[in-house]
Amino acid sequence: MADNKSLTLSREEMRTAGEDVLDLVIDHFLHNHERSVTKPTDPAMLARWLQEPIPETGMDLGEVIEEFKEKALNTMTHLDHPRCFAFVPSPNNFVSALAEFMSSSFNIFAGAWLGPSGVAAIEMKSIDWLKTLIGLPKDSGGLFVSGGSMANLTALAVARHIKLQNNPTNAAVYFSDQTHSSVPKGLKILGFQPYQIRSIASDVHMRLPLESLAQRIDEDRKRGLVPFCVIANAGTTNAGAIDPLEDLVEFCKEQGLWLHVDGAYGGATAITQTGKTLLKGIEKADSITIDPHKWMFQPYEIGCLLVRDTHHLKEAFKVTAEYLDVLEDNGEQTNFCDHGVQLTRGFRALKFWMSLKTFGLKNFRDAVDQGINNAEYVQSLLERDPRWEIITDANIGVINFRFNPGYALSPGFHNQLSRDIILDGFAMITPTRIKDMEVLRICAINPRTTQQDFELTINKLTAMAEERLPAKLTA
Ligand SMILES: Cc1ncc(COP(=O)(O)O)c(C=O)c1O
16 A cells, blocks of 8 residues: 555555656667667756756656656766777766665665675675675775775775874875875875875876886985875776886885775786786785776676775774664674764675676686776777777777878867767767876776777767867868
8 A cells, every 4th residue: 555654655656656757668678789878968957957956745656757868867977888998987887786675775785784684794794705806805804885995995994993093294196197095085085184194196008117216216205204104006097007016015015005906997816816916916915996886797886995904994993882782783783883984884795795696707718808808809999090099099998189281270169079089979988187188098998898899989089079170170
């Protein structure tokens, strides 16, 4: 029986709406490829929607779903689209979407053990699998968080606690200028001042140069600063560059520094043979960010922080309260609320666990390998036309390039080209800057992208670049 007073629906209403939504979702997974990546938005229409008053009385759920289609679905940018090459694309999967539905339907609390908890056990097992894939030792640990930014922030909070006993006065932290913005953002949140945050110029391969790092740390020590942490990249967002992890492990050990590796983007390649070789050394870091909602095909939000010594999480985060005494553990239970910021937390592990069990690691590995190969295929296509200049070679799924007709193009040319292709809706490519050079960047990690998608996209982009050449504009 429907009872709007207790916010419940009848069996029939739930079934009707559920079937409608399921059909919509299945249609998306089957036909996403045939549709536009982006849709032009109408500012006047958005302005009208923003006037919507609070609905004092309810309306038919079917109509609300229709409104969702009109307002969100029909105007959104599909980062899971096989021709979305912007940022880090997010090709999710249906099994994980089902897991999310169950997780929120049963409103599964994953903050604490609460009984003989299979819920915590599934998260522990999922973390255990990730530890194994990275090659961390048995007594390492971790937890799922909302994404890479939160995992980096959590790691920095642990490093601050363990190395500085939470007193950041005069402490200094080091990373390359290619490091993701979530790292300086996290440091800002944790109270570090600009003079304590050392961004070091990357080398020609966009990597953190060990010599400059050592020199900077030496100088800082002489000035009275207290170096305590280095953040290395296992796949930069810009170019997929991997810092010299083995050397950094050695260096940080000698210097008594915490080494955090941001593998939010590239960490997933550790499941492939190529990645294992490229990321050698990652398994010896003090903490690692890896983001299943990037290259492990999960829907938002699931990031993961792994730490070499699981006790460090509890030391950094556990705070007691009388109303939480009931959660007191005897050492055998895991209360994830004591391992991070959140007390109430959703069951993020379920989607990771269910999809890995359903598809198997081999299919995940092949899908990641496919992304690595995809970027190499894009490079081979670009190299067919000498006007496309490769700025950074295809590197774990990412490539940067620019149009170079043999004379200088006006500033903003590539930004405009990106806008052209985004407005067209066929594909999405965004610009970035590499060593102050304006370039286009393709991140090609979607395993559903076909060779034909890449060919058509590069052909379209070439035609658009030709259209924008000055001679054409003035003709
Ligand atoms: C290397 C790297 N670190 C951290 C992040 C931040 O992750 P999130 O967007 O999940 O917060 C990103 C996002 O692209 C990234 O590429």
